[in-house]
Amino acid sequence: MANVVKLAKGNAGAAQGNSGAGVQKGGGDNTMTVTLPLLKGTVGPNVADVRALYKNHGVFTYDPGFMSTAACQSGITYIDGDKGELLYRGYPIEQLAEKSTYLEVCYLLLFGELPNRSQLEEFENIVMDHTMVHEQVATFYHGFRPDAHPMSILCGVTGALASFYHDSLDIHNPRHREVTAYRLIAKMPTLVAMAYKYSVGQPFMYPDNNLSYAGNFLRMMFAVPTKDYEVNPVVEQAMDRIFTLHADHEQNASTSTVRLAGSSGANPFACVAAGVATLWGPLHGGANEAVLKMLQEIGHERNVPAFVEKAKDKLSDVKLMGFGHRVYKNFDPRAKIMRDACHSVLKDLGVNDPALGVALKLEEAALNDPYFIERKLYPNVDFYSGIILRAIGIPTPMFTCLFALARTVGWIGHWMEMIGEPDQKIGRPRQLYTGPTRRDVVPLGKR
Numbered sequence: 001m002a003n004v005v006k007l008a009k010g011n012a013g014a015a016q017g018n019s020g021a022g023v024q025k026g027g028g029d030n031t032m033t034v035t036l037p038l039l040k041g042t043v044g045p046n047v048a049d050v051r052a053l054y055k056n057h058g059v060f061t062y063d064p065g066f067m068s069t070a071a072c073q074s075g076i077t078y079i080d081g082d083k084g085e086l087l088y089r090g091y092p093i094e095q096l097a098e099k100s101t102y103l104e105v106c107y108l109l110l111f112g113e114l115p116n117r118s119q120l121e122e123f124e125n126i127v128m129d130h131t132m133v134h135e136q137v138a139t140f141y142h143g144f145r146p147d148a149h150p151m152s153i154l155c156g157v158t159g160a161l162a163s164f165y166h167d168s169l170d171i172h173n174p175r176h177r178e179v180t181a182y183r184l185i186a187k188m189p190t191l192v193a194m195a196y197k198y199s200v201g202q203p204f205m206y207p208d209n210n211l212s213y214a215g216n217f218l219r220m221m222f223a224v225p226t227k228d229y230e231v232n233p234v235v236e237q238a239m240d241r242i243f244t245l246h247a248d249h250e251q252n253a254s255t256s257t258v259r260l261a262g263s264s265g266a267n268p269f270a271c272v273a274a275g276v277a278t279l280w281g282p283l284h285g286g287a288n289e290a291v292l293k294m295l296q297e298i299g300h301e302r303n304v305p306a307f308v309e310k311a312k313d314k315l316s317d318v319k320l321m322g323f324g325h326r327v328y329k330n331f332d333p334r335a336k337i338m339r340d341a342c343h344s345v346l347k348d349l350g351v352n353d354p355a356l357g358v359a360l361k362l363e364e365a366a367l368n369d370p371y372f373i374e375r376k377l378y379p380n381v382d383f384y385s386g387i388i389l390r391a392i393g394i395p396t397p398m399f400t401c402l403f404a405l406a407r408t409v410g411w412i413g414h415w416m417e418m419i420g421e422p423d424q425k426i427g428r429p430r431q432l433y434t435g436p437t438r439r440d441v442v443p444l445g446k447r
């Protein structure tokens with residue numbers, strides 16, 4: 001099958017607003033017609049194959065922000081942004097959140113199928129066997145200021161793990177890749193909890209492998225060596241569900257970063273550290289922290305209309321954090337589940353959080369406002385996750401760390417998928433150059 005695509009040869013629109021130096025604007029024949037092969041996925045829009053475009057026609061494509069560009073093939077996660085659908089290996093997120101645990105979902109994302117009972121047991125045992133970190137890892141923590149943001153600590157210690165596992169860093173060995181996946185999934189909760197313990201000056205808690213993945217994490221966060229700690233099953237289930245909802249989200253900024261870093265052959269711990277760094281941004285994983293700050297700034301339901309007006313004002317620099325998504329132009333399906341979980345957790349724990357009242361008022365105001373309706377801006381998963389995390393007792397600066405913990409399986413799953421491809425290549429985007437053309441250096445005394 002083939003398709004005819006018209007491409008702009010100069011740059012009549014794309015670089016407007018830049019200095020424009022060196023950019024041809026308009027004039028002459030500014031279009032070209034090429035025939036491109038179309039690739040078909042199992043579902044979703046067809047993809048024009050531009051791989052031979054430069055070789056055959058001498059032009060690049062221009063797509064900052066990857067608005068229309070598929071950077072890879074993947075069989076892991078599918079999103080239909082118009083329908084508000086999210087599938088992990090074909091399974092709807094709603095069903096997985098209700099019927100499966102996070103570790104079942106990890107197995108699914110890594111190996112392609114849901115495990116049977118014995119496969120799951122084996123997988124859980126392997127993961128839980130890897131939860132400890134080398135004692136020397138603690139010394140890294142002591143090098144950070146106690147008031148360091150936990151995400152800065154997490155970036156550092158995740159990358160540092162590579163220095164402990166020389167035995168399994170051959171990225172071309174499938175067994176090494178698998179062991180690394182177990183290690184990362186298992187150790188991330190330990191590293192995240194240690195970042196929290198360090199920030200509050202409490203001793204690190206060793207993992208307890210008799211607990212569930214989420215239960216063990218909660219204990220490492222909130223237990224102290226001097227007292228018994230019992231995991232609250234409501235909180236444990238909510239935590240597990242939050243992990244499931246954040247486990248993967250196809251080619252988002254952090255996952256694409258992990259893939260790009262990995263494409264050079266970098267070790268997987270370094271690649272995941274790059275993912276953590278990318279996730280930290282307020283437009284990505286940092287949004288749940290930003291939502292809570294915003295709700296606190298708004299303070300009361302009566303202040304919501306004025307805040308919404310500010311968010312619509314292009315001169316104000318204010319955005320409704322937790323609203324909008326590059327792909328979802330209908331409701332974010334994760335947000336729906338999170339919204340329900342939010343209500344039941346707050347009810348079960350008897351928490352009466354004014355932030356939830358402000359959030360619901362804000363949601364109602366925005367969903368009925370033409371500005372948000374026309375732009376298809378709906379609450380995303382981060383809009384509600386911050387409120388649940390706060391009710392559970394997770395401090396706001398830790399929110400993004402929990403997201404990183406949950407997304408680690410997605411990052412490592414995509415990394416494994418990419419490295420396993422037979423024709424895997426280093427990622428190397430091209431550019432539309434707008435700088436000066438060639439010129440000669442004038443000697444310093446003559447400038």
Ligand code: ACO
Nearest residue numbers: 282283284285287311319320321322323324325326375380
């Ligand atoms: N509040 C107010 N206006 C918004 C918002 C918002 N949250 N989001 C988008 N808009 C407006 C833009 O100003 C733009 O308006 P215009 O057409 O008049 O210029 C229009 O909606 C389109 O927005 P873009 O920024 O072009 O959309 P893009 O796909 O590039 O960005 C993003 C998506 C980054 C998520 C954006 O909606 C945003 O910044 N949201 C708030 C941060 C957030 O919640 N991030 C979490 C994302 S989900 C995740 O990482 C788990």
